Amino acid sequence: MSDASNEATGEGLAYTLHVNGVGREVHDAWVGESLLYVLRERLGLMGSKGACEQGECGSCSVLIDGNLVCGCLVLAASATGQQIVTIEGIAPVGAPSDVQQAFVDAGAVQCGFCTPGLIMATHSLLDRSPEPSEMEIREELSGNICRCTGYGRIIDAVQRVAVSRRAGAQ
Amino acid sequence: MSVLVPTSLDAALQAIAAAPDATVLAGGTDLMVEINGGHRRVAGTVVVVNRVPELCTWYHDPRSGTLRIGAGVTYAEIERDPIGQWVPALAQAARTVGSPQIRHAATIGGNVGTCSPAGDGLPVLAALDAVVELQSSAGTRLVPFGEFMVGPKRTVRQPGELITAITVPVLSGWQGYAKVGVRNAMVIAVASAALVVGDGSVSLALGSVGPVILRCPEVEALVAELADFGERQLSVDAIDRCREAARRAARPIDDHRSTADYRRHAVGVLAGRLLRRAFPNE
Secondary structure: OEEOOOHHHOOOEEEEEEEOOEEEEEEEEOOOOEHHHHHHHHOOOOOOOOOOOOOOOOOOEEEEOOEEEEHHHOEHHHOOOOEEEOHHHOOOOOOOOHHHHHHHHOOOOOOOOOHHHHHHHHHHHHHHOOOOOHHHHHHHOOOOOOOOOOOHHHHHHHHHHHHHHHHHHO | OEEEEOOOHHHHHHHHHHOOOOEEEOOOOOHHHHHHOOOOOOOOEEEEOOOOHHHHOEEEEOOOOEEEEEOOOEHHHHOOOOHHHHOHHHHHHHHOOOOHHHHHHOEHHHHHHHOOOOOOHHHHHHHOOOEEEEEEOOEEEEEEHHHHEEEOOEEOOOOOOEEEEEEEEOOOOOEEEEEEOOOOOOOOOOEEEEEEEOOOOEEEEEEOOOOOOEEOHHHHHHHHHHOEOOOOEOOHHHHHHHHHHHHHHOOOOOOOOOOHHHHHHHHHHHHHHHHHHHOOEO
């Protein structure tokens, strides 16, 4: 059993999260803090966005042990021992992933607030289903709300990646 | 205060025995919404149960024709085969739970533990006469779902007990789930219904239209009397009567999500729609 308690000092919790391949120490944390909060406010990883904090908007999407989840709905102290990947772990600054580049090329980014979550969701979708139908794209991205684009260019971006990966694989 | 992440069922049961009033956390998709919104204080012990391997597995027993689904199995897994083949209505309900992000985290045990009248899996479990397995340091008890849920978010689970599994029958007849909400994805049911066709009988359960999931004995009796199960035939008039009976069975309320009148109307439409899918011939 891993135990994130720190009752001896009477202070907050202390635990370690594995984020983008690096062990990150968290100290003096409140028990109810979400992973999104800890990523942004304690670990300085501002890429995951916080909007609804109830799992509706998807702007905080991260991967935990390979599964796409809402960071706001994960109790941070429960994610010890799991591999967490955030948007910062997708590609280094200045060298965008193929999905990120496709979003730029397709004009799928307007205000940009939803973009990190959509990039995470698109990577997750294409890893599981390399050639998704439009219906599948719409269903798989249904947990990511964008109030600017109307989704057309986002779907276009996802399809561009699928096409270019298929061409690259041949 | 502490957060315990047991990685065996024994350890989880010990943790809950030591702190019977601990907050049990499964996928977090209900609890974290309450915590983030400031509607729930967390003090004392949190026992996290979604990393317990025994809870994250399922077992299909072809001899008894049952599927035992561990409480920690996620809705992402339930919407896929093979579980989807064995309990198609549960897979349909699973596919309407939140979004892919929610389904990767949300568990059937958490859905049953929260026991909201709007819980998407619950009408299916009610229609299937599912059995809820509870374990504690005192042993194991099995509770039919219809007796497990006693009110909105109220169950017979006792302090110190952990929901460990849900067992459902694997049936060959038609079954389905239908739901009304403001959009197709990421929506909490305004009204929902599950229909399961057995051997010369049906089970119909209604969600979001009462303090608990409601079975519809009147509709079930009408269909048993009026349907031709071999020909999958049910007359327009019979479906009209069933729709009316479903509306009468509903006990909805007005709240922020909808009105009682609309819910009563919608659940009748859903019941009729499911019956027509199950019995496509007039």
